[in-house]
Amino acid sequence: MQALLPALRERFGERVSIAGAVLDHHAGGGEGVPISSRPDAVVFPLDNDEVAFVARCCNDAGIPIVPYGTGTGLEAHVAAVHGGISLDLSRMDRILTVSGDSLDCRVQAGVTRLQLNAAVRDQGLFFPIDPGANASLGGMASTRASGTAAVRYGTMRDAVLGLTVVTADGRIVRTGTRARKTAAGLDLTRLFVGGEGVLGIVTEVQLRLWGLPETVQAAVCQFASVEAAMQAVIGTLQMGIPVARIELLDAVQMGACIAYSKLEGMQPQPTLFVEFHGTPASVREQIEMVEQLAGDAGGSGFAWAERPEDRSRLWKARHDVTYANLALRPGCRMIGTDACVPIAELAECIAQTLDDVARSGLVAPLVGHVGDGNFHLGILFDPANGEERERAEALAERVSLRAIDFGGTCTGEHGIGLHRRHQLVAEHGEGVELMRAIKQALDPKGIMNPGKMFLPVESSNQKEAAP
């Protein structure tokens, strides 16, 4: 590392830093019981060639590279657990091309989703993938992000047409094309989307865009039970009603949101937040159908967020659940779960999960992108209480393993990172060996985001040998 710094200084000048505050900022803890690790240096590249230069230097010297976007990921993807270079892509923030006719754009990895939306709105376009945080699009691609609008618009898996990636040995590779579909060779784009930086560095992203919907309406509907709310959700999906968002908050979560976000006229009961996009006529029809389904399930009438500012307040309350949860118990920390299961299993999976929560004696509000079968517990614990922390971890583990048992996944959208590496083995078994073989083929020296996604080989073997 000491040998590398002069070369980096010569090329990057002020854009390489070993200042303590900068290293701290790039130590990336993530949610839950964080592992926070400082890099040895942070480099701020401006273009593909600079990224490739860093990769070549680090590959030659066997020094880790940890790609860094906005640091808003939840699974400690950016923690430099083996030191090395934190490669901060935030200054690669140029929107390179926008095509309204082809409904696509190309951005540097550091462009954030709000920045992109602000830039394309005047052309009547928007980028709908919305994980809540104002994440960078490179980071969203690298973690296969999704969020509240995935039920209608898909995830980053669907929205990314192509990438520029820099390989561990410093090659600059363009994957995919601008065409909507391709059958040309192995799907490198989808391999790097969700690759969590372990295969290479995403430096540019070609994205689909969508036309701004003519009409947007949002509503809230409350139910006597989670089962009743889920009955309305399953009916909506089976009828193919193209809802733009459909979010479930359980009674505890609603209580937290009512208190924190001052939601008026709502009860701490299981609740759906729903949003409709389309022409006025199609939105009207969607609303009629969903309102009917909700009524059949015993839901309250729809409370409407008619004005844009009401809608913003509603979704802000949804996105602020973490703060609302932490406010329930000052000084606490939170472990988030990310189970995602087949839709038909979701009601039963949630019911068993809420039983677990009750038995655990912990406070753990539940919120979910239920149109995708995805839900989160925010398990609160006192960081000073070791026994409670263990109980919280055990609850989180049970939720993840149950999702796998139900034919689903331990992580719908947050990723593996550090804390779910053993769950990846539980979920994919032999498949993890194929993933490792691919990692080894593309990063033979193991410099790319080491320690993430895969357990160390020894500990992985122990895990598999365990009864």
Next chain:
Amino acid sequence: MQALLPALRERFGERVSIAGAVLDHHAGGGEGVPISSRPDAVVFPLDNDEVAFVARCCNDAGIPIVPYGTGTGLEAHVAAVHGGISLDLSRMDRILTVSGDSLDCRVQAGVTRLQLNAAVRDQGLFFPIDPGANASLGGMASTRASGTAAVRYGTMRDAVLGLTVVTADGRIVRTGTRARKTAAGLDLTRLFVGGEGVLGIVTEVQLRLWGLPETVQAAVCQFASVEAAMQAVIGTLQMGIPVARIELLDAVQMGACIAYSKLEGMQPQPTLFVEFHGTPASVREQIEMVEQLAGDAGGSGFAWAERPEDRSRLWKARHDVTYANLALRPGCRMIGTDACVPIAELAECIAQTLDDVARSGLVAPLVGHVGDGNFHLGILFDPANGEERERAEALAERVSLRAIDFGGTCTGEHGIGLHRRHQLVAEHGEGVELMRAIKQALDPKGIMNPGKMFLPVESSNQKEAAP
């Protein structure tokens, strides 16, 4: 090979064949200038364990395996160019599970799309991906198939939730989950979708299903020019109108279809075939909007295929274009192209292509999934005329390379196979080296469908060294 046969006979009995007619049937030519190569033997496995047994035997002996579905692919994917075992999966034809509530199913690789649709129709479900041929779902996954309904429902990339694959060394690996989305590790599912059998054998497919639309309507609209038709298409996409199919046929193609399929009341002019799915009200609204856009572009009024049998006749005419084309010139053969470009480039790309066709002096009808930016030329040539064949090949090559120049791909849906291997290099450059590294990692002995997707290393180097 002679050493392997007894072991295969012992395990498979009558289900291993070296009969000449069976070998001929599995020699898989594909379209254009076919390379047809017989395997040394054909094996008909019934389950994953049998496939794994063949893989282990072949891997130990270094003998090629060529997975075979229905042989309906267009790019000679199933030709046994290096001999070995053709692994015919057609007897793995069981539908394993169907969930109407979760809208998914799991099938063995040999189940065909029409078989699946017949089986799920009673539950109000359908599987919309429609490449025309009654292909096997394993084959469709392996070639990343799409077809006429991709503009609404996506391609096999989107429809496949997970797979069972057998690796070259005989491991049985489940990829993906039944959840709609996952962020758990590298996306092995998307790596094997479109993998053309070079990484392993797809033996089971977990697929999304859709509810049968309440209303289906199809219409035909004729235009004075391809540009006018494309104006209507681009307007439709920009307004986000969820058409289920939108197909362009140029004047020559319409002439061929009118003659072959006895289409009445139509002129040999550029034509759109459009289909609408949805509720009665939403279909009505979609039709009004598209009819308006078509009228603005100078299109004729819509000619409706009201009854299911009229609709079937219309789409049969569309799917029979190959026969209609071959009937234009008895005794001819046909090279198909598969360019796919960004939507905004499609009109110009087609215009330049039609200029090329005119200059070539060849007959080459054009038909396209224009909602995806994908179009095909069917270039007719006299197989006895070497100069004409060369002209046809040169035209096809120009079309593919132009698509790449326009930011698109040489193949939207047919795949690389044998004939496009050099185009893969033109399109992806250094990316092909990453694909090769992955192939090498998962199939170190190179037994999986050798000779497909990748040029031999020497010839690939020559290609890259050429000016």
